[in-house]
Amino acid sequence: MKITNDIVYVGVNDKKIDLFEGQYDVPNGMAYNSYLILDDKIAVMDTVDRNFTHEWLSNLDAALGGRSPDYLVVQHMEPDHSANIVNFMKNYPGATVVSSEKAFRMMSNFFGTDFEDRRIVVGEGSTLPLGRHTLTFYTAPMVHWPEVIVTYDDADRVLFSADGFGKFGALDADEDWACEARRYYFGIVGKYGAQVGALLNKAAALDIATICPLHGPILTENLGYYIDLYKTWSSYGVETDGVVIAYTSVYGNTKKAVDMLAEELRIRGCPKVAVNDLARCDMAEAVEDAFRYGKIVLATTTYNAGIFPFMREFIEHLTEMGFKNKTVGLIENGSWAPLAVKTMKGMLEGSKNLTFCENAVHITSAMNDKNREEIKALADELCRDWIAQRGETVDKHDMKALFKIGYGLYVVTSNDGKRDNGFICNTVTQVTSTPNRVAVTINKDNYSYHVIKETGIMNVNCLSVEAPFSVFECFGFRSGRNTDKFEGWEKLRSDNCLCFLPKYINAFMSLKVEDEVDLGTHGMFVCSVEEARVISDRDTMTYTYYQENVKPKPATEGKKGWVCKICGYVHEGDLPDDFVCPLCKHGAADFEPIGG
Secondary structure, X not given: OEOOOOEEEOOEEEOOOOEEOOOEEOOOOEEEOOEEEOOOOOEEEOOOOHHHHHHHHHHHHHXXXXXXXXXXXXXXXXXXXXXXXXXXXXXXXXXXXXXXXXXXXXXXXXXXXXXXXOEEEOOOOOEEEOOOOEEEEEEOOOOOOOOOEEEEEOOOOEEEOOOOOOOOEOOOOOOOHHHHHHHHHHHHHHHXXXXXXXXXXXXXXXXXXXXXOOOOOOEOOOHHHHHHHHHHHHOOOOOEEEEEEEEOOOOOHXXXXXXXXXXXXXXXXXXXXXXXXXXXXXXXXXXXXXXXXXEEEEEEEEEOOEEOHHHHHHHHHHHHOOOEEEEEEEEEEOOOOOOHHHHHHHHOOOOEEEEEOOOOXXXXXXXXXXXXXXXXXXXXXXXXXXXXXXXXXXOOXXXXXXXXXXXXXXXXXXXXXXXXXXXXXXXXXXXXXXXXXXXXXXXXXXXXXXXXXXXXXXXXXXXXXXXXXXXXHHHHOOOXXXXXXOOOOOOEEOOOOOEEOOOOEEEEEEEEEEEEEEOOOEEEEEEEEEEEEEOOOOOEXXXXXXXXXXXXXXXXXXXXXXXEOOOOOEEEOOOOOOOEOOOOOOEHHHEEEOOO
């Protein structure tokens, strides 16, 4: 299979495998991808699993057309990709192995040799010219082993992404990419979100037309979709609005409570309710759902002074994978000494940024009227933001929304008559309470300033601590004059017909401009509050919280040069006066020396 004129697929499909890595059910098999780059010099990208030695070598021989490869690039040493390194070197004794220093140490462990006389060690930024193609290597430690590198081909703009962007299933499996890629990500890579985020930052500076992973299909279209999903997954953000319920039930009474809660959630407008019986479902899919949705309910029985084994296993999977940034509801059942809520909270105490619902459900053997009221109260709490978004029954003059204003970060939305717009703002202040007046200060160079000056209206969205970095990339690093910042977002509108964000906010206010104070470079709009809604009780994101917990930490160790104060992009070497950050588009003035 040709990927480009010079790049050929030589991998294999495993249709006999039942469990990947001995634990993940793969009903549609598994693909072990390998690629061949044909140029003045020929490079082979990775080998395949040991069960497919001869099929792979035959694929390779046919694609080579009588030529011999010059290099074998080893990006990842896991045996499903590296098992045939020795066989390759025996068949092509003139070839050289190209890999990271850590990978060569692993080769010595696996094969008893590190190919000392036939190797090239590469690291961050190393290059390998093949002729028309030049390969550039980037380190990707713990994505998901420490030795991993990924490779960029500048000629055909191809990123060989190792296990990144992989999925379960053979190459010809007819199935949704996101479903099996999500299960693969959280099962295989999920613990290492920070490392995946660092790799995505490196990839953001590359012009990529094709992604070639080591598992799953080659990605050639709509790459933004796949990259955005990876950004959400790696930041432990919310991919799908809704509630997932994970439960165990011995005699059916806990299941009755779960069924009632699911129905109450649907009645209240919950966009999606996913229910997983942990004793019967695929555990990996239940874990996938736990990371996919922003809200989760755990329901189980007290068992041997703890919790039912399947629930214990499930929570252990979550904590092992770095579970965070979620709202958690709890339901327990116990006939004489209920301990499930206490046990589940204890197991999750090391997980970061979890908000436990105030309302819990405490069943003693079978459901009663009190439990039914507890379930309704839990459903009300979980659906509060969706009820507020719908607008039919919400209090549209809930001035407690003003209490959400701090030295925080906000998305201010407007509309220029052609498209919806928004920008990141940290200068929103309540100036009076009788009447309620809010001041919003905006740089005059900002396109939104001119839109708001013309229209006289805006919405202020109070970002909550669950907002991922992608929100700041979307609304802070681009101009609304030539970009549709709401592309891909669900558009919810307040009574003034402006958008408010469907997620990542705890309140919003619709403002009408009453006066403007000219501050030279900035204009301060003094506004009346036309509408105010509280969406959730999540804390408002402060500038400090953003700097410490959301903004990616720049990978500056061992580097000399400059780092962008806005997004963390690292530029090595001298910084030209006219330099523009390729990520956030800020100029040289927003860069500081590394270590300075």
